[in-house]
Amino acid sequence: AVVPKACFAADVENSISRMTEFVPSEVPGQLRRWYAIKMIERDSVVMNKLNLSAADKVSVEGIIKTLETARDDDSESIITNERYEYISSILKGCLHKSGRKLTTSDKVDKIVTNRWLGIPIFLLVMWAVYYLSVTTVGTFMTDWTNDSFVGGIQGAVQGWMEGGGANPVLIDCIVNGVIGGVGAVLGFVPQMALLFLLLSILE
Incomplete structure (x- = not known):
């Protein structure tokens, strides 16, 4: 054996x-x-x-x-x-391995994970994400949602209700209360969507 x-x-x-x-x-x-x-x-x-x-x-x-x-x-x-x-x-x-060339991903990793450059690069990227999603592109999208989209719906509904002879109190409740309240929350959706899109790209 x-x-x-x-x-x-x-x-x-x-x-x-x-x-x-x-x-x-x-x-x-x-x-x-x-x-x-x-x-x-x-x-x-x-x-x-x-x-x-x-x-x-x-x-x-x-x-x-x-x-x-x-x-x-x-x-x-x-x-x-x-x-x-x-x-x-x-x-x-x-097994003898031959020298392997660095891929593009490896080259990027050597920079962004550097002991000294890693944290400054991270802070810079986070600032850029915040700047794009909250103060520039995000703000433009939010303003358009609040002023043009929600405002357009409010104007159309108000005109339709006034044309139908609805009570002014009911009109104010629907236009400014319901639609305005939903619109106030809806205005943040573009900023949040852009923020998560950028974070997904980073990931």
Whole structure:
């Protein structure tokens, strides 16, 4: 039988070696290590298949707990990390990466995330977003909404109600109360829409 080469850290290999003592003898040699690792991971399918005695289960759990305490992590994460470490060690020995050119995004990141320039650039961008959405373009859109759009609706409704002989109090309530109140809130929508549009672009 082919016995796999040890590839994990010494403490993990020690736990695997101790765990193989509880793998039944009928398990082929090339699979004993795999079963031991699965036992450390607390794989329920494997544990049920092995049908360990109560005493063996206590011993197995003790081995796992000892490893978890030493590593300050759960057993499944420990094994997963060891696998990645082993894969990385193999890749380092056989994979050689050529120099990669910086993409446009990388070049921008090197500037905007610079230790000294990052915060000033961030403040400048936030000021530009506020300036566009609140004081210039946003203000123009809000003024148009309040004066032209809402004002046009108020004028049309007022003319229609006066032509129909409606009570002046009712006209004032509808035109200035209802339409004017809704229009006051509606006037902020263009500014908020532009603000969130700019923030979405930044994101």
